[in-house]
Amino acid sequence: MMEKLLMFIKTLDRRIIFLFIAIAVIVTLVNPMYLEISMSKNAKTFLGQLDNINENDNVIVSFDYAASGEPELKPMSYGILYRLFQRKAKVVMMGFWDQGPGLADQTVKEVIAKFEKDHPDRKIVYGKDYINIGYKAGGFTVIINMSKAIKEIFTTDKNGDDIQNFEIMNNIEKLSDIKMVFALTGGNNGLLDIWLPFASQQYNIPVAGGCTSVSAPQFYQYMNSGQLKGLLDGFKTAAELLKAIEYTDFETKKTANLLSKEIHKIADVQSIVHLIIMIFIIIANVSYLYEKKQSNQ
Amino acid sequence: MSDITVGNSTLSIFIGINISAILTLAIYSFLYKDNFFYKAAEYMFVGTSAGYLLSVAYNNVMYPNVFVPLHRGVTTGDYSEFIVLIPTIMGLLMLTMLIPGLSVLSRIPISYVVGFGAGAGAMAVIQTDIVPQINATIMPVLPLTYANINNFVVVAGVVCSLIYFFFSTEHKGLVFGTGSKIGIIFLMITFGAQFGTTIMGRVQLLINRGYFLLGDWLHLIK
Numbered sequence: 299m300m301e302k303l304l305m306f307i308k309t310l311d312r313r314i315i316f317l318f319i320a321i322a323v324i325v326t327l328v329n330p331m332y333l334e335i336s337m338s339k340n341a342k343t344f345l346g347q348l349d350n351i352n353e354n355d356n357v358i359v360s361f362d363y364a365a366s367g368e369p370e371l372k373p374m375s376y377g378i379l380y381r382l383f384q385r386k387a388k389v390v391m392m393g394f395w396d397q398g399p400g401l402a403d404q405t406v407k408e409v410i411a412k413f414e415k416d417h418p419d420r421k422i423v424y425g426k427d428y429i430n431i432g433y434k435a436g437g438f439t440v441i442i443n444m445s446k447a448i449k450e451i452f453t454t455d456k457n458g459d460d461i462q463n464f465e466i467m468n469n470i471e472k473l474s475d476i477k478m479v480f481a482l483t484g485g486n487n488g489l490l491d492i493w494l495p496f497a498s499q500q501y502n503i504p505v506a507g508g509c510t511s512v513s514a515p516q517f518y519q520y521m522n523s524g525q526l527k528g529l530l531d532g533f534k535t536a537a538e539l540l541k542a543i544e545y546t547d548f549e550t551k552k553t554a555n556l557l558s559k560e561i562h563k564i565a566d567v568q569s570i571v572h573l574i575i576m577i578f579i580i581i582a583n584v585s586y587l588y589e590k591k592q593s594n595q
Numbered sequence: 596m597s598d599i600t601v602g603n604s605t606l607s608i609f610i611g612i613n614i615s616a617i618l619t620l621a622i623y624s625f626l627y628k629d630n631f632f633y634k635a636a637e638y639m640f641v642g643t644s645a646g647y648l649l650s651v652a653y654n655n656v657m658y659p660n661v662f663v664p665l666h667r668g669v670t671t672g673d674y675s676e677f678i679v680l681i682p683t684i685m686g687l688l689m690l691t692m693l694i695p696g697l698s699v700l701s702r703i704p705i706s707y708v709v710g711f712g713a714g715a716g717a718m719a720v721i722q723t724d725i726v727p728q729i730n731a732t733i734m735p736v737l738p739l740t741y742a743n744i745n746n747f748v749v750v751a752g753v754v755c756s757l758i759y760f761f762f763s764t765e766h767k768g769l770v771f772g773t774g775s776k777i778g779i780i781f782l783m784i785t786f787g788a789q790f791g792t793t794i795m796g797r798v799q800l801l802i803n804r805g806y807f808l809l810g811d812w813l814h815l816i817k
Contacts, residue, residue: 313626313627316626319798319801320805323801323802323805324805324809327802327805327806327809327810327815327816328809328815328816366800368803369799369800369802369803370796370799396648396651396655432655433651433655434655435652435655435656438715438716438719439715442715453659494723495716495719495720495722495723495724496719498723499719499722499723499727500718500719500722510796510799511792511793511795511796511799512792512793512795512796512797513792513796514792515785515788515789515792519728519731520723522731522749523727523728523730523731524727524731525723525727531792532792532795532796532799533795533799534795560806563806563816564799564802564803564806567802567805568795568798568799568802571798571801571802572794572795572798575794575798
């Protein structure tokens, strides 16, 4: 009996595992459970860094990712921008990935729509409260030049308008005028190889960031050493951050948070799919150990 | 002119969503087995990516950094603008790699890029990865408190992992034998964590596509 089961597991078609995962995704998305989302230390630290930003502080939010990074990084950028607008910061958006600034435009549009609905007394104005200075090729050389004169390397905004015409740029001459950088990175060319070694380590600008969970293990050492001021390591922490960002709902006058039903549903699916993968890993390991024991006998 | 509407969407969104859904399903069909639809979607992806990147390179790099200064130089008579010809020629020399007789010229821009990268990057590596990381590993392990136990695990992990990769002596005895075995455990835990986070990231991509197919395309998610 055990031999048959073992043989079945060993010869299990991988497509059956894919089918299980697909069913889990479909069933959980259609019937969400809204499982509890607890707050991790990383999310708390990150929120603390956002709350250190004061009115009129200049911050850079760097969108160093492409569409493939959006599922994990968009919720982060959404939360970061919303909180920065709450803190009345001056937000400069840019990107070391060509698709980044375009994705930034899409995200900020959604954030502003939500923010202005929640805060009818506030109007977020392009060029005054935020700007998108676009993509710039060149990696760390861009940072070196930004440390001397930002407006010389970014002469126009993303739409091609002269950067001197925007009020937000009046108080930004060089990198040292930036209080903090929040870099969202989908791989190389971003937080780890540009912002951290150059902006943070060479020019002493505090850097916090977000990354996809695939690359998260590369970043933990920099959190432990204090080089990174905050880290959102994948979708889970992004959901935690959104849950932690609170505002008073204008219509109901009740305290609400940014965690939308959509994000909560996706978090549910992630938990369930992980559970299924864990079960398969345990089954595979048990069968491996049983087989090893049998061959020793 | 107002856009044509289909249900609650404009025609352009309707067409876009349907094309996205069909391409998503075509790519996922590879999970069953390699097939024509997967191949077609794959080639389409490679082709559009190459075209897109070419246009990005032209619009964001070549046009503002080469053609605009050259045009300005010609129209204003400011010959200092022609300095952009130096990096432009260096860039063009890269292409000589494709011409067998002239390929040696490609070494000039490559040596410049490597030299500049190494020079500028060396300090960054020292300041980011070497000094602060060594500094962060020199930690108190006594007296026995929760924080110091954590410190001990970090220090032991670093030392034992380094022992595992020290090949100048045989891994025998208490220091090198036991140390390298403990090092393997730390390495396996690290690889396990990386595997876990990789799964997490890939699953997130799958869920995102699932949400798109079930929500935006089929409207099954309420």
